[in-house]
Amino acid sequence: MSVAIVFENVGARYGGRRALSDVSVSFAPGKVTGIVGPNGAGKTTLLRVGLGLLPHEGGAVRVQDRALKDWSREALARTIAYLPQGGDAHWPLVARDLVMLGRLPYRGAFASVSAADERIVDDALARADASAFARRRMDELSAGERARVLFARALATQAQILFADEPAAWLDPAHQLKLMALLREEAARGTAIAVTLHDLSLAARHCDEILVLHEGRVAAQGVPDHALSDEILARVFAITAVRVPSPDTGNAVPVPWRLTR
Amino acid sequence: MTRMSRDGGIVLLLVLLAFGFAALSFFIGPSNLHAGHLIDGLIHGRGLDGVIAREIRLPRTGLALVVGAALGASGAALQGLFRNPLASPDVTGVTSCAGLGAVIALYLGFAAVSPALLPAFAIAGALASAGILFILSRAGAGTLALVLAGVAISSLAVALTALVLTFAKNPYAMSEMVLWMMGSLKDRTLTDLAYAAPLTLLGIALLLTTMRGLDALTLGEEAAQSLGIDVASVRSRVVIGVALATGAATAAAGAISFVGLVVPHLLRPFTGYRPSQLILPSALGGAALVAASDVLVRSIDPGEQLRLGVVTALIGAPFFLWLILRLRRES
Numbered sequence: 001m002s003v004a005i006v007f008e009n010v011g012a013r014y015g016g017r018r019a020l021s022d023v024s025v026s027f028a029p030g031k032v033t034g035i036v037g038p039n040g041a042g043k044t045t046l047l048r049v050g051l052g053l054l055p056h057e058g059g060a061v062r063v064q065d066r067a068l069k070d071w072s073r074e075a076l077a078r079t080i081a082y083l084p085q086g087g088d089a090h091w092p093l094v095a096r097d098l099v100m101l102g103r104l105p106y107r108g109a110f111a112s113v114s115a116a117d118e119r120i121v122d123d124a125l126a127r128a129d130a131s132a133f134a135r136r137r138m139d140e141l142s143a144g145e146r147a148r149v150l151f152a153r154a155l156a157t158q159a160q161i162l163f164a165d166e167p168a169a170w171l172d173p174a175h176q177l178k179l180m181a182l183l184r185e186e187a188a189r190g191t192a193i194a195v196t197l198h199d200l201s202l203a204a205r206h207c208d209e210i211l212v213l214h215e216g217r218v219a220a221q222g223v224p225d226h227a228l229s230d231e232i233l234a235r236v237f238a239i240t241a242v243r244v245p246s247p248d249t250g251n252a253v254p255v256p257w258r259l260t261r
Numbered sequence: 262m263t264r265m266s267r268d269g270g271i272v273l274l275l276v277l278l279a280f281g282f283a284a285l286s287f288f289i290g291p292s293n294l295h296a297g298h299l300i301d302g303l304i305h306g307r308g309l310d311g312v313i314a315r316e317i318r319l320p321r322t323g324l325a326l327v328v329g330a331a332l333g334a335s336g337a338a339l340q341g342l343f344r345n346p347l348a349s350p351d352v353t354g355v356t357s358c359a360g361l362g363a364v365i366a367l368y369l370g371f372a373a374v375s376p377a378l379l380p381a382f383a384i385a386g387a388l389a390s391a392g393i394l395f396i397l398s399r400a401g402a403g404t405l406a407l408v409l410a411g412v413a414i415s416s417l418a419v420a421l422t423a424l425v426l427t428f429a430k431n432p433y434a435m436s437e438m439v440l441w442m443m444g445s446l447k448d449r450t451l452t453d454l455a456y457a458a459p460l461t462l463l464g465i466a467l468l469l470t471t472m473r474g475l476d477a478l479t480l481g482e483e484a485a486q487s488l489g490i491d492v493a494s495v496r497s498r499v500v501i502g503v504a505l506a507t508g509a510a511t512a513a514a515g516a517i518s519f520v521g522l523v524v525p526h527l528l529r530p531f532t533g534y535r536p537s538q539l540i541l542p543s544a545l546g547g548a549a550l551v552a553a554s555d556v557l558v559r560s561i562d563p564g565e566q567l568r569l570g571v572v573t574a575l576i577g578a579p580f581f582l583w584l585i586l587r588l589r590r591e592s
């Protein structure tokens with residue numbers, strides 16, 4: 001399967017406002033796609049439409065070659081994991097219990113936790129580097145630790161597609177780098193990852209593909225060097241950037257520098 | 262200790278507590294009958310022992326358990342739905358609206374037509390306020406909106422109750438009604454129990470179907486939906502379950518306040534803070550608390566001028582204030 005989820009000429013309204021117009025994009029297994037754009041560009045709306053949380057107007061959304069509307073709620077929940085923006089636990093659950101919520105799409109109404117669930121949750125905690133505080137309560141953890149637990153929750157769903165909305169916000173630089181490494185690791189396992197980011201340098205360095213949204217439309221998409229060209233940065237973000245060559249790949253990573261006006 | 266045995270342990274402990282207080286409630290009374298005679302009376306129903314055991318003590322003890330279970334489970338489910346420890350049937354105005362429904366049934370004469378109409382009206386009243394809660398929860402109400410809406414709903418219900426009483430033919434209606442609204446288990450009959458018990462059980466059963474959903478809502482509404490939870494259905498089931506249980510309980514006992522607020526809050530740390538694991542223990546804890554409070558009321562004041570609802574409010578209202586202060590410090 002070359003495409004995990006595809007949007008074709010999709011439009012959507014959010015809060016009475018036209019939030020997406022004529023968006024076509026696909027997310028491929030094994031790749032990290034960064035979704036960038038100014039505030040209100042439609043990044044979160046695009047993820048919501050893909051998850052079936054928001055209906056689309058016109059166009060088509062297909063998940064693994066099947067129309068979104070033909071998916072049952074449970075099957076879709078097993079296929080796409082979602083890490084919402086600013087997500088947090090509303091009750092101070094023990095971290096491991098919170099990660100176990102990721103197994104809900106696999107359990108019947110009153111079924112109890114299986115040995116396989118236990119194993120998968122331990123594995124998810126280990127991959128998110130959260131095993132050390134798995135037995136502690138969420139309100140005893142730092143913001144960075146909580147972010148890792150929530151990430152482990154998404155991993156525990158074992159979905160083939162992962163949507164992460166602004167997971168790097170509120171994280172210190174070390175945790176941001178760790179998070180991007182985790183996303184790369186998941187992609188290496190064959191997961192299709194779509195992640196919205198505000199940090200253009202982070203996006204350019206760690207994503208295979210970049211989708212630039214501007215006022216609900218696709219402004220550019222492709223490899224970072226191409227999608228985050230000077231022309232796009234000026235037109236969409238109204239900034240100029242300094243380019244820093246990456247010591248690893250030689251790609252020129254943009255560092256936002258000045259406003260154009 | 263493993264998770265399973267810990268959850269089972271708290272449930273078992275609460276069952277024992279509820280049964281213990283129920284036994285106390287059943288065996289204590291002004292007629293000073295011997296426990297053996299009461300049990301004999303309950304089983305065989307003969308003579309004075311039988312009348313006291315079956316007609317007086319059984320309805321009272323049974324209703325204490327039923328009413329407490331209804332309020333405890335309702336509070337736990339509402340707190341889970343709103344992800345807010347201040348949500349409960351009394352704070353959100355559901356109890357007052359159930360009271361309004363019961364007053365309409367009692368004082369406009371519907372309850373005289375059929376005893377089923379009393380709980381039916383109370384449930385309808387509860388459902389009306391629960392409908393407002395439904396809209397609030399859909400809009401994602403914060404603590405402030407929730408509590409203020411509760412104040413508004415309660416005030417409206419109290420005003421409408423007063424209005425209904427103005428039209429009542431009985432001149433003593435007002436004072437009787439005010440007393441009734443304070444909540445009591447005095448002079449209840451088997452008929453009251455026969456209506457309250459099944460309706461409450463139905464309500465709690467409905468609330469128990471939302472366990473998975475309430476757990477998922479810990480992560481927020483959109484994350485819960487992405488986990489395959491039909492959040493709109495969870496919301497409706499909570500609202501209808503709370504209306505059934507609280508409505509039936511209020512029809513039988515009047516307004517017993519703060520049980521639904523205090524019990525889930527006290528038990529939450531023992532259930533690992535998981536909303537799903539809180540409903541059943543809160544039902545049992547509520548049953549134990551109301552049975553214990555009723556025993557307390559009768560031992561302090563055997564003449565029973567003191568009302569059960571007054572006692573629970575005396576304990577509950579300061580607790581509510583303390584909870585608000587604590588939440589303010591945390592945020």
